[in-house]
Amino acid sequence: MTISLYLFTVATLLLISIFSSKLGGRWGIPALLIFLGVGMLFGSDGLNLVYFDDYEIAQSLGIIALIYILFSGGLDTRWKKIRPIIATGISLSTFGVLLSAFIVGGFAVWILNFSILEGVLLGAIVSSTDAAAVFSILRSKDLGFKYRLKEVMEFESGTNDPMAIFLTLGVIQWLTLPNYGLSDLIILFLLQISIGLVAGFLFGRTITWLINNINLDYDGLYPVLTLALVPLIYSATDLLGGSGFLAVYLAGLILGNSNFIHQRSLVNFFDGMGWLMQIAMFLTLGLLVFPNQILAIWVEGLIIAGVLIFLARPISVFLSLMFSSQKARGKFMISWAGLRGAVPIIMATFPLVAGIPNAELIFSIVFFVVVTSVIIQGPTISWMAKKLHVDSPIIPKTKFPVEFEPSVDTKSAMKELEVEADDPIVGHQVIDLNFPENSLIVIINRDGKFLVPRGTTVIQTGDKLLILAQKGSMSDIRKIIKGNQILE
Numbered sequence: 455m456t457i458s459l460y461l462f463t464v465a466t467l468l469l470i471s472i473f474s475s476k477l478g479g480r481w482g483i484p485a486l487l488i489f490l491g492v493g494m495l496f497g498s499d500g501l502n503l504v505y506f507d508d509y510e511i512a513q514s515l516g517i518i519a520l521i522y523i524l525f526s527g528g529l530d531t532r533w534k535k536i537r538p539i540i541a542t543g544i545s546l547s548t549f550g551v552l553l554s555a556f557i558v559g560g561f562a563v564w565i566l567n568f569s570i571l572e573g574v575l576l577g578a579i580v581s582s583t584d585a586a587a588v589f590s591i592l593r594s595k596d597l598g599f600k601y602r603l604k605e606v607m608e609f610e611s612g613t614n615d616p617m618a619i620f621l622t623l624g625v626i627q628w629l630t631l632p633n634y635g636l637s638d639l640i641i642l643f644l645l646q647i648s649i650g651l652v653a654g655f656l657f658g659r660t661i662t663w664l665i666n667n668i669n670l671d672y673d674g675l676y677p678v679l680t681l682a683l684v685p686l687i688y689s690a691t692d693l694l695g696g697s698g699f700l701a702v703y704l705a706g707l708i709l710g711n712s713n714f715i716h717q718r719s720l721v722n723f724f725d726g727m728g729w730l731m732q733i734a735m736f737l738t739l740g741l742l743v744f745p746n747q748i749l750a751i752w753v754e755g756l757i758i759a760g761v762l763i764f765l766a767r768p769i770s771v772f773l774s775l776m777f778s779s780q781k782a783r784g785k786f787m788i789s790w791a792g793l794r795g796a797v798p799i800i801m802a803t804f805p806l807v808a809g810i811p812n813a814e815l816i817f818s819i820v821f822f823v824v825v826t827s828v829i830i831q832g833p834t835i836s837w838m839a840k841k842l843h844v845d846s847p848i849i850p851k852t853k854f855p856v857e858f859e860p861s862v863d864t865k866s867a868m869k870e871l872e873v874e875a876d877d878p879i880v881g882h883q884v885i886d887l888n889f890p891e892n893s894l895i896v897i898i899n900r901d902g903k904f905l906v907p908r909g910t911t912v913i914q915t916g917d918k919l920l921i922l923a924q925k926g927s928m929s930d931i932r933k934i935i936k937g938n939q940i941l942e
Contacts, residue, residue: 463504467492471733486584486736486795487828493740506741509806515738516800519731520615521688521702526728527612528706529721536609539602543609545774546788550610551617553770554581554762561761566754566819568812571629576816578621579802580762580823582614583607584795598846599839601784607791615797616700620646622801626808649696650704657687657701658708665714676716677723732796739799739821748818755822762823763830767792783842790838794827867925868896871935873917879935885909890930893923 471492475485496503506512536543559577562568568576598604624639661683670676687705688698710721748755768789775785802820805813839845873880879887884895884907895907899918905911913919921931 467496467737468733471737486732487825487832489733489736490740490743490825493737494743494745495740497741497743499745504741506738509742509803512738512742513800513803513807516735516796516803518685519735520797520800521684521699522724522731523728524612524615524699524703525684525706526724527608528703528708529710529724531608531612531707531710533707533711535602535605539606539609542606542775542778542780543613545778546606546610546771547614548617550770550774551578551581551614551621553773554766555618555621557766557769558758558762562758565757566812566815571625572810572812572816575622575625575629575805575810576758576819577766578618578625579816579820580758580794580798581621582618582794582797583611583792584797599787600844600846601781603784603787603791603844606780606788610788612703613700616646616650616697616703618797619699619801620697622804626804626810629810630808645695646697647700649694650691650698650700653687653691653694653696654701654704655708657683657691658705661705662709662712662714665709665716673716673719677720680720680724681727735796735800739796743821747814748822751815751818751822755819756826758819759823759826759830762794763827783844787839787842787844790831791835793831794824798824866892866922867928868920868922869928871919871921871932873913873915873919873935875915877935879913880915882913883909884911884913887913888934890923890927893921893927893931896920896922
């Protein structure tokens with residue numbers, strides 16, 4: 455194949471995946487299943503247009519994709535939203551992962567005649583969740599959650615991958631290294647978590663300072679700079695013996711909740727980068743799979759998937775949240791929304807590369823479990839949320855034709871406020887509003903149309919005001935709009 459043919463093939467696969475995901479969203483099918491399906495269609499057991507069976511390359515590509523996905527997830531996570539649920543999320547991403555791994559592992563020993571360690575290995579591989587699959591469905595249906603469930607699931611999915619990867623690597627070492635035991639696994643866990651946390655915090659602070667102070671001559675170099683720093687964070691932490699995945703997520707979280715220049719453009723860049731990595735990863739894994747081998751173990755795969763979905767996940771959630779204030783219906787929703795994604799399939803390549811006995815069977819079972827989870831749980835998430843009365847409609851944000859890019863030392867912020875029928879400013883001119891100094895109504899969205907206000911512009915019910923003001927003045931402006939302060 456020539457380079458032109460390679461590029462044509464890659465571009466075609468990407469475009470088909472993107473357009474197919476648009477159709478899948480209407481039917482409640484998660485994007486990851488679409489991407490996997492496209493890969494399988496073009497792979498060896500499909501149209502046989504692309505032959506790919508290199509597990510080492512797939513594993514390497516998966517790790518590269520995963521570190522960018524985790525960094526992007528951390529960058530988008532707002533600390534003030536997850537702070538109230540951080541104990542809940544950590545319990546789910548540690549104790550919950552451990553419980554799920556042992557429950558699934560126990561059934562794998564019984565059903566597949568695995569050794570105890572092989573069973574726990576399978577359980578560890580399928581123990582992490584994928585919030586991207588959940589929220590791609592919810593966004594297509596404009597559905598949200600009550601009781602901070604969205605924040606819980608987002609934080610859990612971002613932090614349970616490192617725990618699942620640690621368990622997988624630890625059990626593989628136990629299986630392959632002589633004289634390796636439980637004490638070695640505990641030491642590995644302590645090193646991975648502690649070094650990962652410290653490195654993530656230090657790198658997060660460092661890259662924030664670097665972006666704000668490096669003063670590059672070209673704005674286009676800032677995404678390139680950050681793009682290079684992400685693998686540096688992972689590799690340096692991994693070489694020190696820590697969890698590179700945890701460090702990358704934490705560094706993204708710290709950067710995303712700090713003030714830094716070109717914030718909007720960098721966040722948008724890594725959002726697109728995250729999607730590119732997901733598509734590339736799912737396509738690669740789809741090409742790697744031979745459907746005939748998967749179908750050969752459909753009975754065992756269906757039993758393991760049923761154990762995970764209906765037994766291991768609910769038990770691990772309820773026990774992990776035993777002392778939580780989360781309501782029972784919320785726990786049921788968290789259980790049902792625990793979709794599996796690409797991470798388990800990537801981790802299933804680790805035993806293959808390490809030469810573990812039954813590695814091919816583990817890979818086939820894991821792939822079957824992931825696809826079954828997506829097919830059964832994916833289209834029914836919104837239905838389950840409504841049945842449990844934990845659903846909440848998403849109020850879409852207005853896309854104003856102006857953007858505000860704050861600098862590091864800026865004290866201003868831009869916020870959208872909607873005028874309701876009983877607000878006292880209705881019928882008043884802009885010039886009559888007793889807004890604080892250094893505040894400005896930049897633009898008004900009225901019935902889907904945008905208008906630049908003048909002093910004589912009359913405020914109407916349903917107006918969405920885009921206000922630029924000092925950060926400390928927003929609460930005063932809200933009081934004026936809602937009638938807690940007197941108008942001039």
